[in-house]
Amino acid sequence: MRILRPVEVDLALVGFGGAAALVLSALTTPLRVAVIDPAGLDAADSKRRTWAFWTGPTDELDPVLDAQWPGVDLFGPSGKQRLDLSPMRYAMVRSEPIFGLAAEAADRLAAHTVVANVGDLVDNGSSVDILDADGASVLRARWVLDSRPVKPARPGRTFWLQHFRGWWVRSETPIFDPESAVLMDFRTPQPAHGVSFGYVLPTSANTALIEYTEFSPRRLGDSAYDEALRAYARQLGLGNLIVDEVEDGAIPMTDAPFERRPSARVVRIGTAGGATRPSTGYTFSAMRRQATQIAELIRSGRDPVPDAAYPRRHLWMDSVALHAWDSGLVSAPEFFERLFLRNPPDRVLRFLDGRTSPAEELALMGSTPLVPMARSALRSLRT
Template sequence: MPDAGAVPTRPAVRAEPDTTDLTADVAVVGAGAAGLALADALARRGAGERVALLETPRADLRSPERTWCSWQDPASPALAGSVGAVWPHADVVGPGGARQRLDLPVPYVLVRSGDHARAVGARLAAAGARRLAVTVTGLRDSPDEPRAVVRGHDAEGRPVRVRARWVVDTRPPRLPPEVPPGRTRLLQHFRGWFVRTREDAFDPAAAVLMDFRPPQPPGEVAFGYVLPTSPREALVEYTGFSAAPLDGAGYDAALRAYAATAGLPPFDVVAVEQGVVPMTDEPLPRVVGPRTVRLGTAGGATRPSTGYTFAAALRQAEAVAGALVAGRPPVPPRAYRRRHLAMDSLLLRALVTGRVEGAAFLADLFARHPAERVVRFLDGATSPWEDLALMRTAPRGPMLATVAERALPRGLRRQPRG
């Protein structure tokens, strides 16, 4: 990878409205969580005018509006104007109904993607960053050329070409249809109802983080959660870890059943969100060309065992922005330590082979460890000693069998059920 060089002090070339050949120091492809985070981090460092943020104008290619939750400092500059709710406490409900109240060491923070896009968009406009409505169709990055070239077209179908010293691709990864031998892939999929009740029903200071009372299909995990934003309003969501998502009728039936299990009073559904996030131990390279890197889910920001992504994407974006401004190659840091990825790989395999019942395993994790340790584990921040403590309480036989399987050549490993 060539030397990044110092970020030039001159602004990027500004094109006339009908110009389709543009130049930028940094072209950020995609305006989801990771793309917005990087553009915002550069703008906050005084490099906003050097950014071209490329977002497709096609609604069918954009992620629908959704909620991002993570353990964060709600006063972080990256979240300014974006925080929709903060919970200092959370409940975890086991498969049998046992409820634990957790005093969280770091608040659980809700960010709505639409609110975040508007808040970041205002900062980018003030910083002089360019937002281009472009559907990217190709990328050329040759070591023999001084800039990478991003090709696409605008909303009217006119061709657009952006030449950039660095390209950061934040679009979702394109995983192969078939899971490679020896690798494991699940999908974290969800549908949520934003509900409004006719009487007080929620505690705005406490989220129901995971409720494992929904039926648990073999080799899968299912749970509900309730994120209150007022005494009468909440996001009620059904989430599954499985090989395939449900259809619309399946989600609605699961949500109705969960609402009844949770004892919710009559409510109106005022909005709906839905999404899918891959959970996999397949390799996701962060560097894909001399001047092209990947960030966000495509750059490994999704925790394979939990599906959490947002906090890691923000951390990666801050590191990449710092490297660019300091004149270093903007290689995103590894989102999670190697030992955490190894632990995740084992847990994914134990889940899909049916050796470990996911709901009981996760509920037991909260029951047998301090909340701070579990939160740090979910966020990929535990120390080696904390990891050892967590592993000591894992089901020994199933996990040892999974370790033994992982020692086999990939072609000889057990195939998941179903």
């Protein structure tokens, strides 16, 4: 009787979203790689996204950027503020070129593509047996990078979502300023519990991504997002827009911890691995850092276990901020306006990416509403 042994690989990527695509495209070391997803590499077609991120004067993604802006507009309680981001930029990339780079890497590495719903990951200490939803063996890997959505390891004090709907629009007449994006426009009607704001990310004088975003505990219904976008477009004085595409999403904003390494040879990446910034929902920059570090670790012959996406002190500060907003101690529009207007913009952006020093963070904390933030901090120490 012939016994069929499972295919063995060095690295298996379970789930093919943005995090896995960035890891795959960063790999340069020859190794046996597998990608496992219910849709295989075609998962990219159903996971179209737009990512915005902060970057410096040059970036390896420059050839595939949809747009970049040296300055942004902020509409807060004090009105409109133009922020010069120099020496940084706000940049936007769509998912298609990111998944395209990953597909090229898959060809270069001769990666196995397995179309399957993954069930259990059985870690025996020296390898991981990957089973499908029916318990059948899919393959065996020395290491697994798992980007599937997962619940936090335990509840936190606050659980919000960054939830949004965006319209890719075009106009027959030039109505957008391609040199500046609207980062946060708090003139939108504010929900009873949470905060809302608009984005305008122009890609030309005639085209833009217009987005309505809320930070709050629950998503809205489809009609509510559409009405909010229509109202925001009217508020901006934008008429006769043609909507070419629609994007939706919901990203966790929580101080609940995610278990980054559920077993010795299984490592979570992306949001499941802590790449989402709790206070903003930003994820892309941390996913890139994870991917770059994983590729470097493999290249140097070390275990592909990246560092935590954000310093522990940043996560504590995020927990304090989330609780302050959730409890009504602090107005989120006032918080963000003060953060940007009382600090150099590049310091704020580096903080949101988790790349500031303790001295800079003291200055940032000093620019926020001190008394209510101190109350929130004291409450965090008692829980």
